[in-house]
Amino acid sequence: MADITIIGAGNMGGAIAGLAAAGGSSVQVLARSLEAASAVAGSLEGASAGTVGDAIAGEIVVLALPYPAVAEVLGAYADxxxxxxxxxxxxxxxFSTFDSLVVAPDASAAAEIAAAVPGARVLKAFNTNFAGTLATGSVGEAQPTTVLIAGDDTAAKEALAAIVTAGGLRAVDAGSLRRAREAEALGFLQLTLAAQEKTSWGAGFALI
Amino acid sequence: MADITIIGAGNMGGAIAGLAAAGGSSVQVLARSLEAASAVAGSLEGASAGTVGDAIAGEIVVLALPYPAVAEVLGAYADxxxxxxxxxxxxxxxFSTFDSLVVAPDASAAAEIAAAVPGARVLKAFNTNFAGTLATGSVGEAQPTTVLIAGDDTAAKEALAAIVTAGGLRAVDAGSLRRAREAEALGFLQLTLAAQEKTSWGAGFALI
Incomplete structure (x- = not known):
């Protein structure tokens, strides 16, 4: 068993794996390529690497994937x-227009995922954090990084918040899974501001 | 003539009037009650007070009103x-549920206003700033207040940004009026976090 499984070994997957390991969690990193997963897990205490399709060892599963890759992974692991x-x-x-989201206006990616795996306890988190702010623990030079966590299952939110705070960051309960829509809007706005250099990829919005 | 007309003399109207006056703009404050408008204008250099229905003197008109009050004021001033x-x-x-917006999911209050007064150059601004952060110039104790401005008319955005920066705050172009939707989601999320004491009414999200 592991405390947390991270599916995806990109910048965000690596940062979340590092955060969890820093807090003492045991981490399983799964990626399409064992090499990529090993590159993340190899540098972390108590972390293991595998490929997508391996059995999930963690009680918490972070889909550290781009949105278009989520459906396939959910299909592989639904059971x-x-x-x-x-x-x-x-x-x-x-990303072709940088002018809208691809989910329906009254929906969210998190709501779609919750509908696809109805037996899972789905949370929205980390989408308002640039990877650099998870790694350094600060937004810009001095503001502590806050991880917003939205979801309908209080115990699930507390479990993730415990991992985040053990890793040294602040976790804030952002409400029900319906707030994922607003969190995705915030993430979207923040990405457009960074792309236009109105903020940096190591900064963004800090919750004060 | 005035540089800017503020319709509404509540916390936000007062803070925006104060910001504009601090930057040297001439300000007209209009409210339902002359007493309320005078209470704001009386303490500001170069500010005049009047009631809703008086001729608009400013080139920039800030609807510092709660959303349900906007339609009536637009009706009175459409021409x-x-x-x-x-x-x-x-x-x-x-506000009865604190769980959704009252505008359509694919719309925004700003888009509705733009449709109602098609000859106007509509901007979305200030909705992600708590009044206290406009008055003090800081989000919490130390982060400079940033006013996000979205709109389709570059010159209009620049005119408002000039007033904001003259008053000592930072103004950031947040993109086209389509980004009002995300700005409203951010404002909504921020209000829910303040109502639950996850942030304070003098703080919120700071753009770093």
Whole structure:
């Protein structure tokens, strides 16, 4: 068993794995490529690496994937996610236009995921944090990084918050899973501001 | 003539009037009650007070009103708003539930206002700033207040930004008026966090 499974070994997956390991959690990192997963897990105490398709070892499963890659991974793991805490970190932007989200206006990526795996306890988290702010613990030079966590299952939110705070960051309960819509709007706005250099990729919005 | 007309003499109207006056703008404050307008204008250099229905003197018109009050004021002034810069500051929450906005999911209050007064140059601004952060110039103790300005008319955005920066705050171009939707989501999320004491009414999200 592991405390947390991170599916995805990109910048966000690596930062979340590092945060969890820093707090003393045992971490399983799964990626399409074992090499990529090993590159993340190899530098962390108590972390293991594997490929997508391996059995999920963690009670908390972070989908550290771009939005278009989520459906396939959910399909591969649907039967293993009942009762698990599943964490959606996506910002479902239309990157061809940078002018809208690809989910329906009254929906959210998190709501779609919750509908796809109804037995899972789905949370929205980390989508308003740039990877650099998770790694350094600060937004810009001096403001503590806050991880907003939205979801309908209080115990699930507390479990993720415990990992975040053990890793040295602040966790804030952002309300029900319906607030994922606003969190995705915030993530979207923040990405457009960074892309236009109105903020930096190591900064963004800090909750004061 | 005045540089800017503020319609509404509540906390936000007072803070925006104070900001504009601090930057040297001439300010007209209009409210339902002359007493309320005078209470704001009386303490500001170069400010005049009047009631809703008086002729608009400013080139920039800030609707410092709660969302439900906007339609009536637009109706009263529709013929005077052609060519004006009209600034929407609303957060159109359903305050009975605190769980959704009252505008359509694919719309925004700003888009509705732009449709209602097609001759005006509509901007979304100030809705992500608590009044206290406009008055003090800081989010919490130390982070400079940033006013996000979204709109389709670059010159209009620049005119409002000039007033904001003259008053000592930072102004950031947040993109087209389509970004009002995300700004309203951010304002909504921020209000729910303050109502739950996850942040304070003198703080919120700071753009770092």
């Amino acid at each position: 293993q996610l009942d009762g698990k805490v599943v964490v959606d970190i996506t910002n479902p932007l239309d | 005077q708003l052609d060519g004006k810069v009209v600034v929407d500051i609303t957060n159109p929450l359903d």
